[in-house]
Amino acid sequence: MKTPSREIWRKYTEAETFDRIVGFDSVAQMWSVRSKEFADSTAIVDQGESVSYSALDAEVARFRSRLGADMAKGTCVGLLIPNSLAFVRAFLAVVTLGGTAVILPAHLDEKAVFGCCMKFGIRKLVCVPETEERTAFAAGRVPGLEVIPAGDLPDTAAPAAEVGGSDPCVIMFTGGTTGKSKGCLLSNTAVMQGTVNGCYGYAEVFEQRYLLILPLSHVFGLIRNLLTSLYTGSALFICRNNKDMFRDIAVFRPTVLVMVPALAEMALSLSKKFGRNMLGEDLKTIICGAAPVAPYLVAAYKEIGIDLFPGYGLTESANLVSGNPESLRLPESVGIMYPDQEYRIEDGELWLKGLNMFDGYIGEEEESRTEGWFRTGDLVRVDEEGFLYITGRIKEIIVLPSGENVSPAEVEAHFNALDCVQDSQVFEAENDNGSVILALEVVPRMTALTAVPPEEVHSFVRGELEKVNRALPSFQQVSRIVIRDRDFDRTPSMKIARYKK
Amino acid sequence: MSREEIIARLKTILLDTDERSAAALDACGEDAELTTDLGLNSVGMLFMVISIEESFGVVFENVAIGDFVTVRDVVDYLETRLKETGAL
Numbered sequence: 001m002k003t004p005s006r007e008i009w010r011k012y013t014e015a016e017t018f019d020r021i022v023g024f025d026s027v028a029q030m031w032s033v034r035s036k037e038f039a040d041s042t043a044i045v046d047q048g049e050s051v052s053y054s055a056l057d058a059e060v061a062r063f064r065s066r067l068g069a070d071m072a073k074g075t076c077v078g079l080l081i082p083n084s085l086a087f088v089r090a091f092l093a094v095v096t097l098g099g100t101a102v103i104l105p106a107h108l109d110e111k112a113v114f115g116c117c118m119k120f121g122i123r124k125l126v127c128v129p130e131t132e133e134r135t136a137f138a139a140g141r142v143p144g145l146e147v148i149p150a151g152d153l154p155d156t157a158a159p160a161a162e163v164g165g166s167d168p169c170v171i172m173f174t175g176g177t178t179g180k181s182k183g184c185l186l187s188n189t190a191v192m193q194g195t196v197n198g199c200y201g202y203a204e205v206f207e208q209r210y211l212l213i214l215p216l217s218h219v220f221g222l223i224r225n226l227l228t229s230l231y232t233g234s235a236l237f238i239c240r241n242n243k244d245m246f247r248d249i250a251v252f253r254p255t256v257l258v259m260v261p262a263l264a265e266m267a268l269s270l271s272k273k274f275g276r277n278m279l280g281e282d283l284k285t286i287i288c289g290a291a292p293v294a295p296y297l298v299a300a301y302k303e304i305g306i307d308l309f310p311g312y313g314l315t316e317s318a319n320l321v322s323g324n325p326e327s328l329r330l331p332e333s334v335g336i337m338y339p340d341q342e343y344r345i346e347d348g349e350l351w352l353k354g355l356n357m358f359d360g361y362i363g364e365e366e367e368s369r370t371e372g373w374f375r376t377g378d379l380v381r382v383d384e385e386g387f388l389y390i391t392g393r394i395k396e397i398i399v400l401p402s403g404e405n406v407s408p409a410e411v412e413a414h415f416n417a418l419d420c421v422q423d424s425q426v427f428e429a430e431n432d433n434g435s436v437i438l439a440l441e442v443v444p445r446m447t448a449l450t451a452v453p454p455e456e457v458h459s460f461v462r463g464e465l466e467k468v469n470r471a472l473p474s475f476q477q478v479s480r481i482v483i484r485d486r487d488f489d490r491t492p493s494m495k496i497a498r499y500k501k
Numbered sequence: 502m503s504r505e506e507i508i509a510r511l512k513t514i515l516l517d518t519d520e521r522s523a524a525a526l527d528a529c530g531e532d533a534e535l536t537t538d539l540g541l542n543s544v545g546m547l548f549m550v551i552s553i554e555e556s557f558g559v560v561f562e563n564v565a566i567g568d569f570v571t572v573r574d575v576v577d578y579l580e581t582r583l584k585e586t587g588a589l
Contacts, residue, residue: 243547243554243561243566246551262544263544266544266547266551269517270551273517273555274555400542400543401544402542402543402544404543431540431542431545435542435545437540462537466534466537469537474543474546474567475543477542477543478536478537479536479537479541479542480537480540481537
């Protein structure tokens with residue numbers, strides 16, 4: 001079944017504004033138009049530096065020159081850069097030159113960086129001083145790899161290339177539907193479709209003030225936050241450290257925030273605790289997604305004059321599948337599906353096709369498509385008005401309220417590497433306040449613990465697990481550890497019977 | 502402000518994140534680990550740090566949230582910052 005045409009969204013936006021929401025074939029084409037249309041407007045504010053659209057365009061042209069004006073189309077360029085103006089400049093330079101930007105999460109260690117360079121065929125790797133050290137391992141081992149400092153801006157400028165919709169644009173990390181990290185390839189058409197979808201369903205679209213809190217290595221941050229901001233001629237203030245977000249909000253006074261539910265809930269709790277609206281008086285709209293949105297948030301935010309719109313999306317769908325313009329009336333829905341998609345529901349699972357869909361996982365067997373349909377792994381229902389509801393999940397990936405996707409198997413592998421661990425299971429649990437946390441249960445390998453007095457086995461194993469836990473990226477760290485006295489329940493094929501939420 | 506007073510105020514903040522974490526602080530004392538003993542996830546840690554900054558009037562500088570492993574780490578850092586700002 002086809003999703004509704006864009007006309008269904010018209011009633012939520014003034015006619016003149018709605019008609020400005022138009023498609024572009026590629027990010028290069030969009031940037032060519034918008035950088036001139038909003039030339040004098042502020043594009044990015046980062047660490048006190050404010051850069052206009054025209055100034056950013058000039059910097060992008062200089063970095064294109066550094067990448068090499070003759071860079072072959074489709075060349076994979078790795079970006080190992082945390083949220084910053086340098087990221088925006090490098091990303092735009094790569095994709096307007098027809099390259100494929102491989103967005104590496106900025107926390108990756110040197111061996112993971114090397115693995116990504118090999119797996120994705122990265123030819124150039126852009127870094128900043130704080131990540132440069134982690135490129136050395138790859139630089140010494142990947143033949144022909146060029147490491148480029150993001151701040152290296154020559155005086156010469158290089159023109160943008162002709163980039164078409166079917167040309168690859170970006171490779172993003174995703175847990176996919178099986179829970180194993182993959183590189184998801186999105187074309188320019190898909191990225192632009194996702195960018196434009198972000199404009200539907202609310203009144204104030206263009207020339208807004210956005211704050212960037214989400215990591216740009218997450219599709220919600222890259223497409224809905226950065227690219228929709230640039231598409232709409234808005235100013236994007238880059239929050240370098242989430243702990244400073246409320247100080248940044250007080251300075252920049254954003255009108256739109258793109259947030260994960262956990263941060264939206266935290267902002268409400270802090271506002272209540274300290275007796276003032278921590279999000280500022282100028283904020284009108286919160287776009288909330290990347291994890292299930294608690295329905296109460298919609299009404300709670302409306303009380304302080306802020307419209308909160310839940311949505312639903314996946315990395316494989318260039319972020320946005322649906323958005324809810326009627327969240328006050330239907331707070332449990334993730335909204336109406338955006339235009340130019342087709343969907344079917346098989347045994348309750350949502351299957352998708354469309355212009356926004358990915359081109360495949362890099363170097364992986366395609367397990368998640370059937371006859372061209374992407375199986376989302378999410379169980380859904382659609383009501384008589386066409387509003388979508390997520391009713392469950394059949395994929396193994398854990399989506400935290402912070403929007404981060406955690407592959408249980410990947411985290412378990414770190415703990416299973418300990419001699420004293422026979423088997424482990426990482427799963428989603430709740431703390432006493434109902435917040436979602438990661439929990440770990442472990443079966444000790446007693447044969448490796450013969451030197452440890454029996455009464456000290458639990459504390460010894462716990463100590464070893466805590467050491468491993470501390471070394472993990474914070475979003476992968478477990479918040480509860482249980483040492484089991486007996487094995488897990490097993491499936492008929494002897495796999496661990498995984499806990500279901 | 503004494504160290505005991507800092508811990509008491511920290512406990513009221515933890516009560517807002519997770520009642521279990523405040524109880525764990527009572528049980529484990531300053532050696533309680535923020536993640537595994539108090540059960541704080543990344544958002545809980547963020548809530549704690551922002552609340553501390555608001556409540557104590559200090560700014561956490563030159564430190565990452567991930568640098569804090571135990572309650573003792575947080576209290577030590579706070580003591581140092583409060584001394585630097587003359588509040589202690």
